[in-house]
Amino acid sequence: MPLDPLTMLTISVALAAAAALYLAIEWRSIREPSLLFWSAGFATITVGSTLALLRSSGFLFIGIWFANGLLVIAHFLFLLGVARFTQTRLSRVWALMFIAWLAMLLVPDGPTWSKVMLLVNSLLVALSTLRASFLLRPHGKSLSVGAVQLRYVLLAHGVFYVAKALTAVIPGTLIDLAALRGAIIQISLVEGVMAIMLIALSMTGTERYRREKQIAHLAARDPLTALYNRRALEVRAPRLLEDVSSTRPGALLLIDIDNFKLVNDLYGHTAGDRLLIALSEMIRAVLPEASLAARLGGDEFVILLGNATKEQVVSLGNTLREQFQQTATQTFPTPEPVTLSIGADLFDQPPASLAALIEQGDAALYASKRGGRNSIRLVDRTL
Numbered sequence: 001m002p003l004d005p006l007t008m009l010t011i012s013v014a015l016a017a018a019a020a021l022y023l024a025i026e027w028r029s030i031r032e033p034s035l036l037f038w039s040a041g042f043a044t045i046t047v048g049s050t051l052a053l054l055r056s057s058g059f060l061f062i063g064i065w066f067a068n069g070l071l072v073i074a075h076f077l078f079l080l081g082v083a084r085f086t087q088t089r090l091s092r093v094w095a096l097m098f099i100a101w102l103a104m105l106l107v108p109d110g111p112t113w114s115k116v117m118l119l120v121n122s123l124l125v126a127l128s129t130l131r132a133s134f135l136l137r138p139h140g141k142s143l144s145v146g147a148v149q150l151r152y153v154l155l156a157h158g159v160f161y162v163a164k165a166l167t168a169v170i171p172g173t174l175i176d177l178a179a180l181r182g183a184i185i186q187i188s189l190v191e192g193v194m195a196i197m198l199i200a201l202s203m204t205g206t207e208r209y210r211r212e213k214q215i216a217h218l219a220a221r222d223p224l225t226a227l228y229n230r231r232a233l234e235v236r237a238p239r240l241l242e243d244v245s246s247t248r249p250g251a252l253l254l255i256d257i258d259n260f261k262l263v264n265d266l267y268g269h270t271a272g273d274r275l276l277i278a279l280s281e282m283i284r285a286v287l288p289e290a291s292l293a294a295r296l297g298g299d300e301f302v303i304l305l306g307n308a309t310k311e312q313v314v315s316l317g318n319t320l321r322e323q324f325q326q327t328a329t330q331t332f333p334t335p336e337p338v339t340l341s342i343g344a345d346l347f348d349q350p351p352a353s354l355a356a357l358i359e360q361g362d363a364a365l366y367a368s369k370r371g372g373r374n375s376i377r378l379v380d381r382t383l
């Protein structure tokens with residue numbers, strides 16, 4: 001049994017209100033501005049659909065003109081939300097949408113103007129929606145499943161509104177906005193209900209996926225240097241270590257700053273932090289593919305290499321040592337030199353565990369410290 005227009009509109013009001021509330025609650029917990037725009041968009045649809053119900057009571061200005069204008073604003077709010085989500089700036093030209101909408105309020109009554117109203121209104125909605133879909137296209141970065149879904153839902157919704165605009169100019173189509181009669185209006189109401197559900201679901205999916213990724217990223221990183229922390233290294237190291245063989249030896253470099261305490265004592269903790277960040281950036285810059293780097297804690301860092309050679313390990317260690325010494329001497333001169341001691345281990349069989357490997361690296365590091373610091377000690381276990 002087909003549902004009558006008033007029932008469809010009532011369903012739209014309920015669904016849009018639920019979506020607005022849900023997105024607002026999500027916003028309260030994660031404070032992501034795009035959620036607020038999307039919530040405001042659904043709240044606007046709630047008000048617009050409620051006003052559209054007044055058509056049956058003869059309130060045509062509020063029930064048609066004003067209600068349709070709110071639909072345009074709602075889609076513009078969706079576009080603003082997508083722009084925030086994709087960190088894009090919208091051109092000021094979009095402000096013309098409001099002028100077009102205000103102009104629609106001046107349109108007189110009558111079937112011809114009814115069509116003009118439908119045409120302009122549909123095109124404005126289509127414009128915002130298609131632009132939002134276009135902003136969600138993949139550009140360099142891969143999109144999450146939720147964002148891809150949102151992109152296609154918006155695209156389908158936008159195409160629907162283009163088609164709706166075209167029907168308004170086809171002669172002979174019955175469009176009675178006042179009485180909510182005509183095939184186009186019936187189809188629109190059904191599409192509207194479906195679109196509200198799909199858009200709201202894909203919006204929440206989009207944000208949730210991004211939040212989960214952010215949480216996973218934060219949990220795996222050292223907050224100061226953004227390198228992996230020890231736990232993240234423990235999770236990722238086994239895959240790299242499994243591939244170690246006599247044809248693809250692995251290597252570990254354990255790096256510790258010499259006399260780091262002096263920087264903290266003489267220049268303050270913030271200066272010490274800056275030096276730790278500088279070292280992490282140097283490490284990132286020299287890190288080959290298929291390798292891992294982490295801050296184990298304090299002034300101790302680790303690099304794990306797959307498919308390494310003795311020459312590569314020594315060269316990488318010495319590059320870091322020289323770069324660091326230069327930076328530390330220039331930025332924070334100290335009575336004792338602030339340098340790097342490195343303990344390295346080259347191996348051609350997967351170690352018993354990461355902890356066992358770090359212990360071996362520790363022994364080499366200790367030897368480097370005892371031998372006068374500012375040096376690299378390599379234990380070659382491939383011989």
Ligand SMILES: Nc1nc2c(ncn2[C@@H]2O[C@H](COP(=O)(O)OP(=O)(O)OP(=O)(O)O)[C@@H](O)[C@H]2O)c(=O)[nH]1
Binds near residue numbers: 224258259297
């Ligand atoms: N600025 C800063 N200092 C830290 C941080 N974590 C640990 N430290 C300091 O780093 C120092 C590490 O201690 P040590 O390794 O014994 O100091 P060191 O002077 O480098 O000693 P050697 O390694 O024997 O040369 C301590 O003074 C800690 O307070 C941090 O996140 N930021």
